[in-house]
Amino acid sequence: MRLRVELTTEPFDLDEAPEHAVVVREVVGTAGLDAVHVGPFGNTAEGGADAVPAAVGALLRRTLAAGATRVSLQIDVVGEDGR
Known part of the structure; x- marks a missing residue:
């Protein structure tokens, strides 16, 4: 199974990457x-x-430890591996 993850972390900072x-x-x-x-x-x-x-597990642990106050994610099945 092939998956796509979409992820956003907050708070936003448009001046420099948090x-x-x-x-x-x-x-x-x-x-x-x-x-x-x-x-x-x-x-x-x-x-x-x-x-x-x-x-995703690593992303959640590490982004929260780095100061994210919100993590929004979505995972979709997009096909089979190798396609």
């Missing part, structure tokens, strides 16, 4: 996910049924 936003980039970049898009108002990435939940 630490929790930097953590999102680090976790997604090292989690073995693909189709990654990191933006100022949301982030998306895709991966397998094992990789996405593992990354």
Whole structure:
């Protein structure tokens, strides 16, 4: 199964990336996910049924520890692995 995660952390800071936003980039970049898009108002990435939940766990622990006061996420099934 192939999954897509969409994730937003708050509070927003348009002047510079807050630490929790930097953590999102680090976790997604090292989690073995693909189709990654990191933006100022949301982030998306895709991966397998094992990789996405593992990354989400790391994202939640690390972004909250880095000062996020809210983490919003959505996970969608987007197909089968290898397609």
